[in-house]
Amino acid sequence: MGAAHPCLPPGHRPVDHPRAVGTRRPRRSDDDSRSPQLNAAPADQIRLLDLQKLDTRLNQLDHRRANLPEHAELKKLNSQLDQQRDLLVAAETEVGDTEREQTKAEQDVDQVRRRSERDQQRLDSGMVTSPKDLESLQSEIASLARRQDSLETVVLEIMERQETAAERARELASAVEGLEKTGTELTARRDAATAEIDAEAERVRRDRETVARSVPEQLLALYDKLRAQHGGIGAAKLYQKQCEGCRLELNITEINEVRAAPSDSVVRCENCRRILVRTPESGL
Numbered sequence: 001m002g003a004a005h006p007c008l009p010p011g012h013r014p015v016d017h018p019r020a021v022g023t024r025r026p027r028r029s030d031d032d033s034r035s036p037q038l039n040a041a042p043a044d045q046i047r048l049l050d051l052q053k054l055d056t057r058l059n060q061l062d063h064r065r066a067n068l069p070e071h072a073e074l075k076k077l078n079s080q081l082d083q084q085r086d087l088l089v090a091a092e093t094e095v096g097d098t099e100r101e102q103t104k105a106e107q108d109v110d111q112v113r114r115r116s117e118r119d120q121q122r123l124d125s126g127m128v129t130s131p132k133d134l135e136s137l138q139s140e141i142a143s144l145a146r147r148q149d150s151l152e153t154v155v156l157e158i159m160e161r162q163e164t165a166a167e168r169a170r171e172l173a174s175a176v177e178g179l180e181k182t183g184t185e186l187t188a189r190r191d192a193a194t195a196e197i198d199a200e201a202e203r204v205r206r207d208r209e210t211v212a213r214s215v216p217e218q219l220l221a222l223y224d225k226l227r228a229q230h231g232g233i234g235a236a237k238l239y240q241k242q243c244e245g246c247r248l249e250l251n252i253t254e255i256n257e258v259r260a261a262p263s264d265s266v267v268r269c270e271n272c273r274r275i276l277v278r279t280p281e282s283g284l
């Protein structure tokens, strides 16, 4: 950023600068014919500069409040939280699914094991005597053993998947907890910073009200109207022949007009149309 603008808070540019700095608007005498010449005591005009300082400060505070770094940090954090919570839900769902899968697979193993036990009891009972039946029974016991073996492998595989999902769910829960803690801290920091800004703004607003009450009504109305139209600056000091509102130096014709104007007439900058306040430093 270039040289600081004395009327503006740091980081602010004059808002109403549609054209390059240093170029002039055409003279708009029609403006003057529309608004009747306003008169105000020089002291009242100078009070506008105090008012402008307070209004500028209020604008700065609004800007700072709206742009606290915590706002951006919280936004980023909340989007991370959403993402991690979604992943956590998915991991917990998988834990539940694999638990059910495991129960089912264990029931299958039990069924095969019980049938094998029954076969073994029949074999041991000595009641089966035909060689053909004995062979068939032994063959079934062997087949059930292979079946049980493969079902137990399935159970182990499910348990492994379940452990992986549970581990992932624990990691995600811990990540979510960490993010939530950071969120709480960030929110507290944001609220504290906002409260501080609000308190200062409240003090400035009270000062502003006091100063505004001492400014004649019509002058105040013009100032407020111009402030709304011109990026928050309605009155500017004429300093060393330069308008501190638009930073342009008045030309010789304009200087002569300002010089000729009675001290109680409210002068406007030909370029930016703001109220131009004359002080001993105006270079007139």
Ligand SMILES: [Zn+2]
Binding pocket: 236, 243, 244, 245, 246, 247, 248, 269, 270, 271, 272, 273, 274
């Ligand atoms: Zn100007």
